Amino acid sequence: MRAALLFALTALTAFAGVDDTFLIRGATVYPVSGPKMENASLLVVDGKIAEIGPKVTAGKTVKVIDGRGLHVYPGMIDSATEAGMQEITSVRETADINEIGDFKPQLRAVIAVNPISEHIPVIRANGITSVMVLPGGGIIAGQAGLIHLDGWTWEEMLIKRDAAMNLLFPSIGGGGGFSMSAGPTRVSFTESKRTYDRRIKQLKDYFESARRYQKAKTAGGAGFKIDLAFEAMIPVLEGKMPLIVNAVRERAIREAVDWATKENVKIVLAGVRKPGNTLADLKAKNIPVILGPTLTLPMEEDDPYDSPFTLPNELYKAGVKFAFGSFENQFSRNLPYQAGTAVGFGLPYEEALKSVTLNPAQIWGVDATLGSIDKGKWADLMITNGDPLEVRTEVKRLYVKGKEVDIDSRHTKLYKKYLARP
Amino acid sequence: MKTAFLFLLGALCLPAAPPIVIQNANVLTITKGSFKGSVVIQDGKIIAVGEKVDIPAGAQIIDAGGQYLMPGIIDAHSHIAADSINEGAVSVSSMVGIEDVLNPEDIAIQRALAGGVTTANILHGSANSIGGKCMVIKTRWGKDTAGIQFEGAKPGIKFALGENPKRQGMPTTTGRRGGGADTANLRYPGTRMGVEDVIRQAFTEAKQYQAEWKEYEAKKARGQIVIPPRRDLKLEPLVEVLEGKRLVHAHCYRADEILMLLRVADDFGFKIKTLQHVLEGYKVAKEIAAHGAGASTFSDWWAYKVEAFDAIPYNAAIMHKKGVLVSLNSDSAELMRRLNTEAGKTVKYGGLTETEALALITINPAKQLDLDHRIGSIEAGKDADLVIYDKHPLSSFAKVQKVLIDGQVYFDRDKDISDRNQMETKKKQLLEKEKQQAPQQKKQGGAARRPV
Numbered sequence: 070m071r072a073a074l075l076f077a078l079t080a081l082t083a084f085a086g087v088d089d090t091f092l093i094r095g096a097t098v099y100p101v102s103g104p105k106m107e108n109a110s111l112l113v114v115d116g117k118i119a120e121i122g123p124k125v126t127a128g129k130t131v132k133v134i135d136g137r138g139l140h141v142y143p144g145m146i147d148s149a150t151e152a153g154m155q156e157i158t159s160v161r162e163t164a165d166i167n168e169i170g171d172f173k174p175q176l177r178a179v180i181a182v183n184p185i186s187e188h189i190p191v192i193r194a195n196g197i198t199s200v201m202v203l204p205g206g207g208i209i210a211g212q213a214g215l216i217h218l219d220g221w222t223w224e225e226m227l228i229k230r231d232a233a234m235n236l237l238f239p240s241i242g243g244g245g246g247f248s249m250s251a252g253p254t255r256v257s258f259t260e261s262k263r264t265y266d267r268r269i270k271q272l273k274d275y276f277e278s279a280r281r282y283q284k285a286k287t288a289g290g291a292g293f294k295i296d297l298a299f300e301a302m303i304p305v306l307e308g309k310m311p312l313i314v315n316a317v318r319e320r321a322i323r324e325a326v327d328w329a330t331k332e333n334v335k336i337v338l339a340g341v342r343k344p345g346n347t348l349a350d351l352k353a354k355n356i357p358v359i360l361g362p363t364l365t366l367p368m369e370e371d372d373p374y375d376s377p378f379t380l381p382n383e384l385y386k387a388g389v390k391f392a393f394g395s396f397e398n399q400f401s402r403n404l405p406y407q408a409g410t411a412v413g414f415g416l417p418y419e420e421a422l423k424s425v426t427l428n429p430a431q432i433w434g435v436d437a438t439l440g441s442i443d444k445g446k447w448a449d450l451m452i453t454n455g456d457p458l459e460v461r462t463e464v465k466r467l468y469v470k471g472k473e474v475d476i477d478s479r480h481t482k483l484y485k486k487y488l489a490r491p
Numbered sequence: 492m493k494t495a496f497l498f499l500l501g502a503l504c505l506p507a508a509p510p511i512v513i514q515n516a517n518v519l520t521i522t523k524g525s526f527k528g529s530v531v532i533q534d535g536k537i538i539a540v541g542e543k544v545d546i547p548a549g550a551q552i553i554d555a556g557g558q559y560l561m562p563g564i565i566d567a568h569s570h571i572a573a574d575s576i577n578e579g580a581v582s583v584s585s586m587v588g589i590e591d592v593l594n595p596e597d598i599a600i601q602r603a604l605a606g607g608v609t610t611a612n613i614l615h616g617s618a619n620s621i622g623g624k625c626m627v628i629k630t631r632w633g634k635d636t637a638g639i640q641f642e643g644a645k646p647g648i649k650f651a652l653g654e655n656p657k658r659q660g661m662p663t664t665t666g667r668r669g670g671g672a673d674t675a676n677l678r679y680p681g682t683r684m685g686v687e688d689v690i691r692q693a694f695t696e697a698k699q700y701q702a703e704w705k706e707y708e709a710k711k712a713r714g715q716i717v718i719p720p721r722r723d724l725k726l727e728p729l730v731e732v733l734e735g736k737r738l739v740h741a742h743c744y745r746a747d748e749i750l751m752l753l754r755v756a757d758d759f760g761f762k763i764k765t766l767q768h769v770l771e772g773y774k775v776a777k778e779i780a781a782h783g784a785g786a787s788t789f790s791d792w793w794a795y796k797v798e799a800f801d802a803i804p805y806n807a808a809i810m811h812k813k814g815v816l817v818s819l820n821s822d823s824a825e826l827m828r829r830l831n832t833e834a835g836k837t838v839k840y841g842g843l844t845e846t847e848a849l850a851l852i853t854i855n856p857a858k859q860l861d862l863d864h865r866i867g868s869i870e871a872g873k874d875a876d877l878v879i880y881d882k883h884p885l886s887s888f889a890k891v892q893k894v895l896i897d898g899q900v901y902f903d904r905d906k907d908i909s910d911r912n913q914m915e916t917k918k919k920q921l922l923e924k925e926k927q928q929a930p931q932q933k934k935q936g937g938a939a940r941r942p943v
Contacts, residue, residue: 159654159796188794366825370598371918373911374605374828375890399794406832409887459887460835480793484805484841487773488812 089116089448089471092127096136096452101143101426102441111141113448116471121442134452139465142422142457143442144198144449146429147404148359149313149339149394152200152218153182153189158399167206171268172275174301176211178202179230182223188398190478193218195402196451196464199228199439201394201429203235203313208272210235212301213313215433217449219469232433233337234305235313238328239268240321269324276332279306311335311434313359318368319345326350337432339394341384342368342377348387357432358384360424361394363407381411385420392429409458421458447471508534510547511898513877516555519884521562521846521853522868530560532875535897540869553879558892561849561884562868563609563876564830565856567787568740568767568820570614571599571827572639577616578623579659582679582689585648586724588624589613595639599824604630604902606828607884607891609876610641610866612856614767615649617742620656620680620689622649624728625740627860629876629896645861647764648728650690650741652748653798657681687751694759697729704730738764738861740787744798746774753782765859767820769810770802776813785816785859790833791840807851808841818856835885848885 091113098109098121110125111118127133156163165181182202192200198218204211213233220226241261256264282299283306304310314336316325322344329336338351339359351358360381367376384391393408395401408421416424430440438447448471455462467474514529520540531539531547539545546552570576574592578584593613603611609630615623625647628639660681662674680686703720710717731737739756743749743766756763765785766772770793772779772786779786788810793802811817819834821827830852837843837851857867865874875898882889894902 157794157797157800187800191793364825364829366599366602366828371914374602374907378890399792403791406887410829410832413882413886413888413890460832461838461885463839480803480805483773483801483803484809487776488805488809490774490777 090114091132093134093136096139096141098141100442113471118448140453142451143426145196145425147200147401148392148429149396150200150401151398153186171207172209173211174209175297178204179214187479189218192401194476196457198449198469217469219474233311233313238314238316238325241265308335311337313337313339315340318343322347352388357390359394360391378410378414382415392424405458510550512550513553516560519561520869532898537873537875559880562853564607564852566608566611566821567818567856568822569611571824572597577618579618583621583693584619584623585728589626593636595636600630601632603827604632607878609896617651617655620686647738652743697726700726701730740765742767744770746771773806773809776810780814786810787818787820790836804840807837819851831884
């Protein structure tokens with residue numbers, strides 16, 4: 070009966086000329102949610118995973134992809150990027166990341182994603198099918214969104230427009246934000262402390278004002294006026310939208326977590342580099358972490374040389390859920406190598422793979438549709454010639470919602486052109 | 492008496508350090524194939540390599556336990572271990588050099604070492620068309636300024652083309668990152684045309700200067716009494732370039748400027764030893780190969796500025812396939828620690844073999860520094876600069892276990908880890924001591940002084 074239904078379904082889609090129904094046969098499938106399956110088949114119907122197993126039958130009209138010698142993984146998710154929001158770093162006109170102002174919760178990163186940015190094909194060619202795009206600047210930078218790296222418009226790319234609110238938690242002496250320039254500053258401690266105290270107060274006041282606004286709105290009295298920024302804060306105050314809280318060091322993390330607990334808001338920590346003794350607390354409070362970039366230098370001269378590489382395993386051992394983010398545009402494609410290096414320095418392999426697939430899907434609340442190869446989920450798939458965490462591995466084919474997407478890019482086009490130069 | 496003393500001294504020095512044998516290793520020689528075998532080291536040099544070697548009496552044995560042994564990594568472009576990088580006030584700054592600002596205590600040396608790097612070319616910055624003098628070091632962490640220098644290495648000089656050297660000649664645009672100078676302090680050049688002019692002017696002067704000295708030497712040889720020309724510390728290194736005694740490492744991006752520099756060098760009769768970054772090198776690979784310049788590039792950097800917008804990760808592979816001697820460099824204290832996986836990327840981007848990929852960070856940069864008789868491969872007679880990796884070095888999962896320079900272990904991961912507690916204790920003691928002494932110092936020195 071089911072087979073007949075499937076047949077009917079596939080027949081329909083075939084007639085409709087849709088190419089998001091196909092069968093991959095004889096491949097090694099890594100569902101991530103379970104153990105790998107050798108010589109397995111995978112049926113995708115209408116862009117969703119319909120069947121996985123040693124023997125899957127499909128209608129005669131269904132396109133078959135020979136998967137022998139190939140490996141099928143779920144597409145990867147980069148949990149913090151500037152993808153499509155900036156074309157050339159040094160040219161300000163091409164950047165739409167950092168808006169002016171300290172509190173801008175109403176801003177939405179996704180609408181600043183250029184769907185034909187040259188970066189998008191470059192990133193996805195390495196198996197990254199979806200990314201979080203984060204706005205930057207100020208204290209509350211705006212809303213981060215989760216997008217697919219395929220679509221004619223940003224709207225078509227959307228997975229979750231309001232996935233999270235990005236908060237750059239103030240810290241003493243900088244190093245708290247999205248910016249890569251977290252180096253030491255030449256400002257005295259007293260001055261830094263003063264700035265820090267002021268910004269913390271601003272943050273607290275802002276939340277207080279937002280709560281008053283929320284009350285006023287509920288009360289619905291005369292003279293109530295819509296404020297777009299405070300409107301955007303309501304899902305955060307209601308605990309429906311998580312706050313991405315950028316905090317690097319132990320002290321900032323502790324203060325951010327204490328603050329969030331008092332405010333009773335849901336948070337995801339990002340940019341964590343020296344968590345110190347906070348991990349047990351993060352585990353107890355069920356606070357996930359976006360790590361990255363972990364291919365970086367230790368923060369202090371006397372830190373162990375490998376401290377950024379061992380950090381993921383430290384979080385894993387403490388039971389803290391984490392995912393990797395590139396916090397970048399240029400090197401987003403190298404996301405899996407953060408996970409690979411972490412394996413070299415102790416992180417169990419299965420966990421590393423999850424940290425770029427299922428973990429981010431769970432953290433961003435989209436694991437019902439993304440993050441693993443399971444029946445009913447979108448067929449975001451990469452077919453490779455080996456382990457995607459290995460730098461030498463090539464992605465051979467890529468699918469977003471069951472639709473094959475081009476893995477050619479500006480880079481492959483220039484490569485072919487100039488390789489052929491006489 | 493003196494003989495007796497000398498004899499005594501000799502006896503004290505003897506016996507010489509015992510030979511070292513690294514055995515049970517997957518040896519990646521780079522130039523002579525890969526096999527399971529051993530390497531014998533004596534007096535800092537490799538004296539034997541093979542599947543089976545004779546183990547000298549009294550040799551110290553390092554069992555690699557089946558792990559991978561490769562030559563120490565060479566980074567052809569680094570700015571570590573230097574207290575300053577750019578002398579940006581003039582367009583030609585060949586009078587300055589890294590030799591005067593070398594800092595053997597830079598922690599980046601230890602980090603590079605722990606990433607398998609044993610030799611690095613420390614370059615001046617890219618603010619000038621003709622920059623300062625460079626210096627090759629070995630990452631002998633713990634040694635002093637003299638101790639980290641690569642003895643006998645040919646000196647080098649940095650050139651720079653494109654956006655960086657012309658930035659000082661471009662008026663600042665508000666809000667533009669890395670923007671140029673303020674209008675009052677513009678420095679020539681401000682265009683790629685000006686960069687060419689600056690280089691041509693400098694070498695025209697250098698040729699005249701060289702001729703003056705030649706004339707002086709000739710007259711002196713004939714017994715004439717002559718006054719020597721006034722020494723010019725800016726032109727001296729350029730004369731060395733003309734005479735092939737100093738290697739040119741030129742920072743460049745775009746195909747047009749690369750071609751320009753090759754033609755300038757052709758006109759003045761010198762060679763560009765390496766083109767650095769050379770992100771559009773793939774567009775003019777045959778011209779680069781014809782000139783005989785090497786190319787030292789990034790694996791996958793791009794789009795950070797306009798001149799890097801046509802950068803592709805296939806650059807190394809195309810240039811290699813078209814006959815250019817290619818290396819991969821870091822230009823970064825961070826990336827320097829993982830040049831092995833940077834090389835690994837060329838297996839994917841352009842299909843290099845594993846040996847070709849490893850050559851990009853070993854024998855090829857050795858040749859680009861004219862040091863391939865000393866380093867870059869595992870061969871008898873070369874310096875015992877070696878790295879042991881737990882997995883194949885091109886793998887994401889590989890990490891460095893041991894690093895030897897001149898046959899001495901400079902990094903040992905197990906020791907590094909076991910020393911950490913001790914370091915932590917020592918740090919606590921020092922902080923405690925500082926705390927105890929702080930009040931006394933205040934009494935002596937009055938009010939706390941701000942550092943100046």
